[in-house]
Amino acid sequence: MDGLDYCALAAAVVLAVPLLVLAVECVVASARRVRPTPPPQGRVPCAVLIPAHNEELGLGRTLDALAPELIPGDRVLVVADNCTDRTAHVARGRANVEVVERFDATRRGKGYALAFGVDVLRDQPPAVVVVLDADCVIGPGSLARLVVLAHETQRPVQAAYRMDPPAGAKAERGIAAFAFVVKNVVRPLGLKRLGQPCLLTGTGMAFPWPVISAAKLGHGHIVEDMQLAVDLVVAGHGPRFAPDAAVSAEFPTADAAAGGQRRRWEHGHLRVIRAGVPRLLASALKGRLSSLALALELGVPPLSALVLVAGAVLVALTGYAVFGGSPWPAAVLGTACSLAALGLTAAWLRFGRSVLPVRTLLRVPLYAVRKVPLYLGFFTKPQAEWVRTERV
Numbered sequence: 372m373d374g375l376d377y378c379a380l381a382a383a384v385v386l387a388v389p390l391l392v393l394a395v396e397c398v399v400a401s402a403r404r405v406r407p408t409p410p411p412q413g414r415v416p417c418a419v420l421i422p423a424h425n426e427e428l429g430l431g432r433t434l435d436a437l438a439p440e441l442i443p444g445d446r447v448l449v450v451a452d453n454c455t456d457r458t459a460h461v462a463r464g465r466a467n468v469e470v471v472e473r474f475d476a477t478r479r480g481k482g483y484a485l486a487f488g489v490d491v492l493r494d495q496p497p498a499v500v501v502v503l504d505a506d507c508v509i510g511p512g513s514l515a516r517l518v519v520l521a522h523e524t525q526r527p528v529q530a531a532y533r534m535d536p537p538a539g540a541k542a543e544r545g546i547a548a549f550a551f552v553v554k555n556v557v558r559p560l561g562l563k564r565l566g567q568p569c570l571l572t573g574t575g576m577a578f579p580w581p582v583i584s585a586a587k588l589g590h591g592h593i594v595e596d597m598q599l600a601v602d603l604v605v606a607g608h609g610p611r612f613a614p615d616a617a618v619s620a621e622f623p624t625a626d627a628a629a630g631g632q633r634r635r636w637e638h639g640h641l642r643v644i645r646a647g648v649p650r651l652l653a654s655a656l657k658g659r660l661s662s663l664a665l666a667l668e669l670g671v672p673p674l675s676a677l678v679l680v681a682g683a684v685l686v687a688l689t690g691y692a693v694f695g696g697s698p699w700p701a702a703v704l705g706t707a708c709s710l711a712a713l714g715l716t717a718a719w720l721r722f723g724r725s726v727l728p729v730r731t732l733l734r735v736p737l738y739a740v741r742k743v744p745l746y747l748g749f750f751t752k753p754q755a756e757w758v759r760t761e762r763v
Contacts, residue, residue: 376697379688383700386681387707389671394707396561396668397553397714401721405560405614410512411519416444417577418497419514422484423449423505427457430505434465437503440514441467448491449505452484458505478589481573486589493584498522500583503618504574507532510617517577517616526608527582530575530616531556535726537621542731544622546738549719549727550674557718558668559612567664568609571596575618582608594639601647601669605654609661637673638748644669675739681708 372380419437423430430449437447451459451472462470473487485502492500499518503509513530521528532555536544559569573596578586587602588595600610651666671677685708688701719727 372697372699376700379691379696379700380703382684383688383704383707386684387703388667389677390681390704390707390711392667393558393671393677394710394714395565396558397711397718398561399564400557400561401714401717402564404721407615408516410515414442414515414518415498415522416442416446417499417501417514417518418446418448418492419501419503420485420488420492421447421449421462421503421505422452422481422488423454423458423462424452424481424484425454425456425458426505427461430458430461431465433503433505433507433509434462434468436508437514438465440509440511446492446495446497448488450484450488450491452481452487453479480590480595482588482590482595485595489583489588496580496584498580500578500580502574502576502578504620507574507618507620509575510619513575513616513618516613517575520611520613520616521577521579524611525579525581527571527579527603527610528577528613528616529559529569529571529610530577530618531559531612531614532572532575533617533619534622535619542734543738543741545727545731546735547622549723552722552726553674553715553718556614557722558671560614562664562668563612563614565664567668568604568661569600569612570665570668571600571603571610574620575616576610594643597640597643597647597669600665601643601650604659604662604665605650607659609665637676637742640673641676644672675742677711678739679743681711 419441421430421433434447441447445467447465447468449459449462449468449470451462451470453474453476454472459470459472462468471487471491473484475483489500499521501514501517509530517528517530534548534551536548555572559572562569573594576596582603586599588599590598603610648666648670651662651669654662655666672680681704685701685704688696688704692698692701
């Protein structure tokens, strides 16, 4: 092998690592069913913190689903953040819901709202704080599971967060929903079964008070949940996944809103990879296996981006081998791609058939190709500020 062969092999290995991480997580998660456990009978009181920016349409549904899960001593705190609608009015119309309003034209974003809410709770700190988005519905028994696990382990806990396509949605929404299941359910479950921490997904998160009260929340990062997970793992508080605790929401109906949401998520993810992976690797050098595990998890780019780049490089490496180059780079990357495809197939069979029908599978390559402008935009005009997703 000459120098060019080694460069090609290096490119193959760099791409093979996230593909193999994805494959292992999917296979481990899909190996057996999640066995639901009955909700615990007793738990400590908690505070449910709901940051809300112009959420008058969905907040009532969120609060209605939450109400049966509460016990005496619980607090529900809605932070109406820079709202220009009736969000605060809707919250005040519910019994046992506290409402605080925050107005700050320069410090905008969910992170600032969370920091504001935690500061309000400092006068009477709860044992556990649960963060729930204003457009999410919490499943029966899930609040108790989150609170008990966070209190017993003194670690952050992440629920299984799903987003469902709205009724009558285009086929692309089903593909997006499956990608969401892989990211927020399958991969965290694989990490749990491997004894490793997971990323946070922004809602359905439970924190022991000593952890959340010391966390750096007041920033405008567009994916504050991923950034917080990196900070917590480096600090020794790796989040734990709770597969039998569930929260759910719906994808936006309008194409423009859904596209804006994907842009924020995926540009934010790529930004956190760039900054977070080196921090986690530096922490891993101090002997923390959990930091290495989360670095590998965080280093898996958005699924469509990984498929596009790996496919393009595999074609190039195959051509390189055909015209006299070493076949090893193509063999390494081809093997990793095959294993990742096997893992995703296992995940689809176990978790994805309800959201992604067989007839839609053939549209996956086209869906990935359509996202090329989104990823090119990360290099030309990356989204750096938080923007609320329209719900309709």
